[in-house]
Amino acid sequence: MTQFQDIIKRTKAYLCLDCGKCTSVCPISILNENYTPRLLVNKVLRGDIDLLNDELLWSCISCGLCYERCESDVKFHEFIRDLRIEAYKIGKTGVYAHHGTMQSIMRMMTRPDLKQNRLDWLTKDLKVKIPKSEIRNPKSDSLTLYFVGCLPYFDSFFSNLQLNILQIAKSTIKILNHLGIEPVIMPNERCCGHDLLWTGDIENFKKLAQHNIAEINKTGAEKVLVSCPECYVTLKEYYPEYVAPLNAEIIHISELIAENLPELKNNGGTGFQPVKTHSQDGCANSSLKVTYQDPCRLGRFSNIYEQPRQIIDAMGFKLKEMDKNRKSAICCGTSGWMNCSTYSKQIQLARLKEAKNTGADLLITSCPKCQIHFKCAMSDKNIDKKTKIEIQDLTTLVANQLK
Amino acid sequence: MKKISHIQTALETKDIILKFPKITPITYTVRKINTSPCKDGCPIDTDVKAYLGLIATGKFEKALEIVKKDNPIPGICGRICVHPCETECTRDEIDQPLAICALKRFLADYELRHGSTPDLAGVKSTKKGKIAIIGSGPTGLTAANDLIRLGYKVTVFEELPVAGGMLYTGIPEYRLPRNIIKTEVNAIKELGVAIKTRTKIKSLSKLRKQGYDAIFIAVGAHKGLKLRVPGEDEFKGFLDCITFLRAVSLGKKVKIGKKVIVIGGGNAAIDSARTAFRLGSSVHIVYRRSRKEMPANAWEIEEAEREGIKIHYLASPLKILGENGKVVGMECIQNKLGKPDSSGRRRPVPIKGSEFNIETETIIPAISQEPDLSWLPAGHKLKISKWNSFEVDEDTLATNVKGIFAGGDCVTGPKTVIEAIAAGHKAAKSIDRYLQRKPLKEETKVNERVEFEVVIEPKEKKERVYMPHLSIKNRKNFKEVELGFKEKMAIEEAKRCLKCGFCAECSECMPDCEKSLVSLSIPEEPSGILLRVPLDQREFPLNGNPLQGKFSLAGGKKVTVIVxxxxxxxxxxxxxxxxxxxxxxEYSAPKLQDQGNGVFISKIDExxxxxxxxxxxxxxxxxxxxxxxxxKYIETLIKHSTRL
Known part of the structure; x- marks a missing residue:
């Protein structure tokens, strides 16, 4: 089929050797035997157009583990993403979680005249620059822009999970201020569009991208800092791929922190607080054991594995790696606010158990979505106490540990 | 919770349920079907089921409201209607049909006892146009009622001193008390209809000159047909049934003999015979076919026989016997039934040598009527059929002369009161279109007829509640014979309704639903719109099958619908x-079940x-x-509730 030809070419699906490694590692395939990445590729190569009607198209959690293992370099997650775009065009969608509220919010944000009260969470101690009017003199402003993302929305929507997820944004600014940076924050920022893209709604994704690109470029920022791995990969990879590149460098907060670790450690002689242990023997010097969850968008998608580990190490925590870490890390179970299923739950429970089995008292992640998904799973009724573990965002942790 | 039970009683839903898979839902969907057989059988599409359901729950006012929606004379209709609805009633297959007619009468009686506030909604002369209606029978009254409600000025002209037409002059008082007619005519008058009695119209063009924009002729069929038997014009003692009944009704002195023969088998014949009986005569009826072919209502024939009226079946008059210019008897001949004639009834064939005589002083022929058109001025230009009736367009009732319409018995020949009402409605619609300068023929989208048969659970037999009658010995007067239902009886009888077709369209549930999830609409597809109906879980038969109805479309296509x-x-x-x-x-229906791997999945207890x-x-x-x-369902509901 011609509409599949481009997809096959772009994602190198034609190189598929039918070896099945993708299926053998896919966290969904392990639980749902009906779903196999290998077969999906196979079907497309055979020109099976009916695939677009297949509900399994929406089961992929786009963790990229299959791509990681693929000998032939088939970008299966992108293959799925592009097929979803085709399926969406003929009216197919996945099963939206939370009744599609998130998708609705994202689509609402495509309205050019939308008025958001986006910066209400800012407190006085956080030093930021807010562009007042559209015509601005770039020179008079900071060259770093902080792209906050959907944190304020998540904070109110998931208030029942008691995530305090806005703390990530506050912590980011706190760290930046600590480093002497007053970031620009845009009151008219919009969702980056990551989830719309992955749910197949390419049109609205483009609208969001165009808006954000124009607004960011208007500020004249040279660096765009993000605290969300999804924003990171979207701004860095998908905007150039589907719309246009930004005139700025995209930096994830963990990159920035890692780069400035010496300065943070010795900033005016303050540095990090000594890590307080929760151990029962009362030995003051024993380090708190932590483990780290690699977010797919930061790890496999962006190759940022070591910076978070350096930061954890620098703060004095003892990092106990899970069996599956870095390139082999297991996803937090769901993506795109869609098809959050019983398989997602099982992946989450298994991963939480794995984290717990390291002997760590704290699970650190650097993606707000990982935190939401794990905390949601733990908030469920009948959850086994053995799988419960404290979860903390890396950025929040860094800000807390700063003296 | 109280609300729900209220809705439940309103619809008497427990009877709707035929089969149901489980004991519960308070809400579930019912696919509504176009019509129930009773409504289908009614010429004016009365929402029978709705008012029966409301009577069953004691909501008499609301029931009356539904009756009056289609019928301006329920008290009259409830007494003399031939009730084709009862003929169609599904209950007939189990025991006897519902006493629909008597229940309608009960409602009218209820109103009479408790008084009513006339529904004057929409009665304002808002539209330009004056309408003259000639004749104040059921057709004329219905048309007047409809047209005044549409906002026109309406005047009804009546030749006789009383309004009501055949209702007053043809139906005897013991069947239809005069106060009932007066009350219902007055209710129409109160709407603003002017009824001019003792006013004979002699010229239609004069009416036009008086400013009437449309004329509706509804003069009925008041001319009795002749016997065409030797001696008919020779002797005194002949009294046409129409003349006879009219004279008695108007309180005139009528001379009839001690012995009376009525010839004919229709309702007019029975009415004449029973009237003569009440005047003190002994009465014979001569009818040429058997009882089976007799067009009169069976229950009327029964009452006549109970009153001692002798009916000679399969007998035809041969000649009139007279002495000194007066009738003294009639020679008849016995018939047998031959092959069916054009009317489908078997033709009577005389048996040679079976002649017999009946002594009599008065002969009342009641063998059919035709319109009396003697009032029409010469050169009136209206097309008249060979049966002496007006020729009109069947759909619009328009005559060949612009602005003049005709309907009822004067078009169709003698028919029933309910058909007369139907003609009145049709005329009103047509006249409205004429005065609004719309094309007379409405382009109506004819909904595909959905017939349905519902698999009926074997229902317990329950005898029909019988109408109490005046005892035979008290009938030598014109007191009403049928005494009417008391409240308890009405409720008991209404509860026998099987509620064919599920939804009664009483719309009682609509104001109760806070979220307006309940709405009614005529379905375009046979499966129709869904209606949420509350149920009482205790009333379910637990036999494991969903409610299932078989539906057949006009083209013979069968659709099975499962509720x-x-x-x-x-x-x-x-x-x-x-x-x-x-x-x-709130009902502890969902329960988490461990899948064995620490994963729980919700299962819902149905x-x-x-x-x-x-x-x-x-x-x-x-x-x-x-x-x-x-x-799609939600969309339908939204569209309906916002009238998009």
Missing amino acids: EPITAQVRSELCRGCGDCEEIC IGCKGCGICASVCPSGAITLNHFTN
Whole structure:
């Protein structure tokens, strides 16, 4: 089929050797035997157009583990993403979680005249620059822009999970201020569009991208800092791929922190607080054991594995790696606010158990979505106490540990 | 909860249920079907089932409202209607049909006893146009009622001193008390209709000159047909049934003999005979076919016989016997039944040598009537048929002269009161279109007729509540013979209704539903719109099958419709086992079940589930669905409630 030809070419699906490694590692395939990445590729190569009607198209959690293992370099997650775009065009969608509220919010944000009260969470101690009017003199402003993302929305929507997820944004600014940076924050920022893209709604994704690109470029920022791995990969990879590149460098907060670790450690002689242990023997010097969850968008998608580990190490925590870490890390179970299923739950429970089995008292992640998904799973009724573990965002942790 | 039980009683839903898979849902969907047989059988499409259901629950005012929607003279109709609805009634297959007519009368009597406030809604002369109606019978009265409600000025002209036409002069008082006619005519007068009695119209063009924009002729069929038997014009003692009944009705002195023969087998014949009986005569009826072919109402024939009236079946008059210019008897001949004639009834064939004589002083022929057109001025230009009736367009009742319409018995020959009312409605619609300068023929979209047969559970037999009658010995007067239902009897009888076709369209449930989820509309597709109907879980037969109805379309296409309960369903692959559904459900229907690997999946107990949908609304992963809350269904509801 011609509409599949481009997809096959772009994602190198034609190189598929039918070896099945993708299926053998896919966290969904392990639980749902009906779903196999290998077969999906196979079907497309055979020109099976009916695939677009297949509900399994929406089961992929786009963790990229299959791509990681693929000998032939088939970008299966992108293959799925592009097929979803085709399926969406003929009216197919996945099963939206939370009744599609998130998708609705994202689509609402495509309205050019939308008025958001986006910066209400800012407190006085956080030093930021807010562009007042559209015509601005770039020179008079900071060259770093902080792209906050959907944190304020998540904070109110998931208030029942008691995530305090806005703390990530506050912590980011706190760290930046600590480093002497007053970031620009845009009151008219919009969702980056990551989830719309992955749910197949390419049109609205483009609208969001165009808006954000124009607004960011208007500020004249040279660096765009993000605290969300999804924003990171979207701004860095998908905007150039589907719309246009930004005139700025995209930096994830963990990159920035890692780069400035010496300065943070010795900033005016303050540095990090000594890590307080929760151990029962009362030995003051024993380090708190932590483990780290690699977010797919930061790890496999962006190759940022070591910076978070350096930061954890620098703060004095003892990092106990899970069996599956870095390139082999297991996803937090769901993506795109869609098809959050019983398989997602099982992946989450298994991963939480794995984290717990390291002997760590704290699970650190650097993606707000990982935190939401794990905390949601733990908030469920009948959850086994053995799988419960404290979860903390890396950025929040860094800000807390700063003296 | 109180609200729900209120709705439940309103619809008497427990009777709707034929089979049901489980003992519960308070709400579930019913696919509404076009019409029930009773409504289908009624020439004016009365919502019979609706008012029966409302009577059954004691809501008499509301029931009356529904009756009056289509019928401006329920008290009259409730007494003398030939009730084709009862002929169609499904209950007939089990025991006897519902006493629909008597129940309608009960409502009118109820209103009479309790007084009423006339419904004057919409009665304002808002439209330009004056209408003259000639004749104040049921057709004329109905048309007047409709047209004044449409906003026109209406004047009814009546030649006789009383309004009501055949109702007053043709139906005897013991069947239809005069105060009933007066009350219902007055109710129409109160709307603003002017009824000019003792006013004979002699010129239609004069009416036009008086400013009437449209004329509706509804003069009925008041001219008795002749016997065409030797001696008919020779002797004194002949009295045409129409003349006879009219004279008695108007309180004139009528001389009839001690012995009276009535010839004919229609209702007019029975009415004449029973009237003569009340005047003190001994009465014989001569009818040429057998009782089976007799067109009069069976219950009327029965009463006549009980009153001692002798009916000679299969007998025809041969000649009139007279002495000194007066009738003294009639020679008849016995018939047998031959092959069916054009009317479908078997033709009477005389048996040679079976002649016999009946002594009599008065002969009342009642062998049919035709319109009396003697009032029409010469050169009137109206097309008249060979049966002496007006020729009109069947759909619009328009005559060949612009602005003049005709309907009722004067077009069709003698018919029933309910058909007369139907003609009145038709005329009013047509005259409205004429005065609004719209094309007379309405382009109506004819809905595909949906016939249905519902698989009826064997119903317990329950005898019809019989109408109490005046005892025979008290009938030598014109007191009403049928005494009417008391409230208890009416409720008991109404409860026998099988409610064919599920929804009664009484719309009682609509104001109760806070979220306006209940709405009614005429379905375009045979499966129709869904109606949420509350149910009482204790009343379910537990025999494991969903409610199923077979529907056949006009083209013979069969559709099977299954009524399913709304219960929440979990797509287990999407369930995360969060337990939100379990927490929020008021009926403890969802339960988390361990899948053995620490993963829990919600299972919904269908018996406990009431289909409220609250679990679906909290489910974070969209795993719970309610099978009838499809987008299309919700869209239909929204469209309906916003009248888009």
